Amino acid sequence: MAPTGGEGGVLDELDARLLLLLTDEPRLGVLECSRRLGVARGTVQARLDRLVRRGALRGFPPQLDLAAVGYGLTAFAILEIAQGRRQQVAERLAAIDEVCEVHATTGQGDLLVRMVARSNADLQRVIDEVVDVEGVTRTSTSIALSTPVPPRVRPLLERSLGEPAER
Amino acid sequence: MAPTGGEGGVLDELDARLLLLLTDEPRLGVLECSRRLGVARGTVQARLDRLVRRGALRGFPPQLDLAAVGYGLTAFAILEIAQGRRQQVAERLAAIDEVCEVHATTGQGDLLVRMVARSNADLQRVIDEVVDVEGVTRTSTSIALSTPVPPRVRPLLERSLGEPAER
DNA sequence: ACCTCCACTGGGCAGACTGCCCAGAAAATC
DNA sequence: GATTTTCTGGGCAGTCTGCCCAGTGGAGGT
Numbered sequence: 001m002a003p004t005g006g007e008g009g010v011l012d013e014l015d016a017r018l019l020l021l022l023t024d025e026p027r028l029g030v031l032e033c034s035r036r037l038g039v040a041r042g043t044v045q046a047r048l049d050r051l052v053r054r055g056a057l058r059g060f061p062p063q064l065d066l067a068a069v070g071y072g073l074t075a076f077a078i079l080e081i082a083q084g085r086r087q088q089v090a091e092r093l094a095a096i097d098e099v100c101e102v103h104a105t106t107g108q109g110d111l112l113v114r115m116v117a118r119s120n121a122d123l124q125r126v127i128d129e130v131v132d133v134e135g136v137t138r139t140s141t142s143i144a145l146s147t148p149v150p151p152r153v154r155p156l157l158e159r160s161l162g163e164p165a166e167r
Numbered sequence: 168m169a170p171t172g173g174e175g176g177v178l179d180e181l182d183a184r185l186l187l188l189l190t191d192e193p194r195l196g197v198l199e200c201s202r203r204l205g206v207a208r209g210t211v212q213a214r215l216d217r218l219v220r221r222g223a224l225r226g227f228p229p230q231l232d233l234a235a236v237g238y239g240l241t242a243f244a245i246l247e248i249a250q251g252r253r254q255q256v257a258e259r260l261a262a263i264d265e266v267c268e269v270h271a272t273t274g275q276g277d278l279l280v281r282m283v284a285r286s287n288a289d290l291q292r293v294i295d296e297v298v299d300v301e302g303v304t305r306t307s308t309s310i311a312l313s314t315p316v317p318p319r320v321r322p323l324l325e326r327s328l329g330e331p332a333e334r
Numbered sequence: 335a336c337c338t339c340c341a342c343t344g345g346g347c348a349g350a351c352t353g354c355c356c357a358g359a360a361a362a363t364c
Numbered sequence: 365g366a367t368t369t370t371c372t373g374g375g376c377a378g379t380c381t382g383c384c385c386a387g388t389g390g391a392g393g394t
Contacts, residue, residue: 010236011236022229023228026227026228027226029350030352031351039371041352042372042373043371043372045353046370057230058230058232059193059194059229060194060227061193061227061228062186062190062226062227064224065222065225066323069178076270087315091315093316097322097323097325098322099316100320101314101316101317101318101319102315102316103243103315104313104314104315105310107307107308108307112243112309140274141274142279144270145272146271147268148269148271148278149266149267149269151268152268153231156236156265156283159264196379206342207344208344209341210342212381212382213341
């Protein structure tokens with residue numbers, strides 16, 4: 001086996017450093033990365049290829065600030081749904097533009113939905129659309145007031161720095 | 168006012184097409200974008216600059232697949248917290264590496280927390296850490312079984328295609 | 335009707351980067 | 365010790381980036 005190849009798919013220290021670097025400055029080129037990491041360009045290239053092949057690195061999607069684009073409101077809904085209709089309900093939710101994320105969960109809720117809207121009136125409309133989906137039996141909605149911890153993975157990467165690799 | 172300049176910060180059709188293009192193929196260069204959109208290179212460059220200046224486009228962070236990196240489990244917790252300790256609790260949560268996102272919300276929960284873990288045992292540990300934060304009075308935790316709708320903004324962008332711009 | 339401002343176009347230029355390839359050194363595995 | 369994999373350092377052609385400029389066309393203002 002390769003020193004860096006594991007099935008669990010864990011990161012090598014160099015992988016972690018590379019990903020951290022790209023997290024901070026995503027537009028860096030391969031050459032610049034190699035300079036900063038102190039390794040050869042080909043190495044960086046190979047690491048990136050491997051991360052992508054393994055599925056660990058999905059790509060570099062543009063990150064939009066929804067608030068700056070007019071969708072200033074975010075809300076979460078917990079839905080309980082009728083027996084065996086999870087799949088169907090999920091599809092209906094996916095058809096609503098403002099629904100930005102859905103998770104199926106354990107617990108007394110069955111689906112967790114994240115949605116956005118332009119205004120209170122708009123939010124009302126979106127929420128209605130969501131709760132009116134056929135198969136939804138009970139709902140509980142909350143509006144996001146602030147986001148003390150925005151989506152992040154950095155801490156996990158930093159932790160990988162200490163652990164050599166695998167196991 | 169300029170035809171494309173609005174204060175609400177809404178997207179022009181060209182902006183939307185550009186962002187959609189970059190959403191689908193994030194590594195495209197400015198030149199390639201200009202070719203596909205049928206506009207001059209300078210125009211694309213100017214649009215991107217403006218989107219960044221406005222704050223609508225935050226950048227192109229690498230997107231990791233946490234599952235492929237060893238963090239196969241995701242869980243959500245809804246926390247109720249003691250009067251006036253939201254701030255403090257949020258800071259404590261931010262200090263936990265596995266906490267990937269926190270929102271303050273209305274409703275009977277006060278904070279919505281997303282966290283990840285490597286295994287069931289690990290998840291147990293993380294949940295305990297979260298729940299034991301001082302100031303947390305009640306909690307409700309759910310494990311994510313699947314993600315029918317992964318985080319997305321594409322539908323919102325596509326909708327912007329129809330609307331010329333602003334209002 | 336005229337003028338000004340602004341965005342877009344189309345083009346050019348130097349510098350830098352990418353993708354690709356290769357042979358040898360190093361390191362980890364067997 | 366032998367083998368396999370990774371990393372290094374270098375080279376090459378093609379392409380892209382950042383920057384600049386003059387000209388065009390439309391929107392709004394006077």
